[in-house]
Amino acid sequence: MIVYPAIDLRGGVCVRLMHGRFDQVTRYDDDPHARLATFAAAGARWAHIVDLDGAEAGRAVQHPLIGDLSRRTDVRIQSGGGVRSEDDVRALLGAGVSRVVVGSLAVSAPETVQAWLAEFGPERLTLALDVKADGDRWVPALKGWTEAAEVDLWAALDHHPPGTARHLLVTDVGRDGALTGPNLDLLAEIVRRRPDLQVQASGGVAALSDLPAARDVGCAGAIVGRALYEGRFTVEQALDAVR
16 A cells, blocks of 8 residues: 655645645645655655645645646655646646546536547546545535535445546545544545545545555555654555555
8 A cells, every 4th residue: 555645735845735625724834845754765655745825725836836846756756636627737747746646527517628638648637536535425526625516425436437436535634634534434434336446545644544544445655744743653664554
């Protein structure tokens, strides 16, 4: 399983949100380059970088910084936030990003994203479905988690049938930044229904034991943010836990 240390960028610095809320921000690092270098020195092969300003604004904001980060390291970068056009995808890939994360449009404009998958290949894009509980349903949250989709999680996935997408990142918004553990039941259900997808767990990782637990329900990767920033465990320990 791949461990993706996370860097969430807002105003050029590293932050974390609580439950995806832009009014609940914790600032951690002023220098994302130093943070990424620390991840690289610890042995990370990938990092997950989010343009939170772009996610909130609905347009690319920090792509130049993300491109600079990807050029300065051997760590492979998966990045998104504010990706709304084919030009955004091309710009990030051209800047050295290995995989572009597409969120809201994967739900609201699946035909467009399907065209991108055909154009760039399924290894270059990660679909990101950020979901909130609505009774017994899981509903994708759109536009920086400020709006709810009109379809549920399963209907959204049906728009990307087997053989098209390859990578899927799923965030339980209610657990994001909360250090309550990943939603293993939901992740296991997604893996069961869509074995064709490489599923990445996001939201809630709090302890080393959460990582092999996510692996054991079938996840191919896990995003780790606040737990690293608050010293609950190190990147080295995370990598050892899933070997």
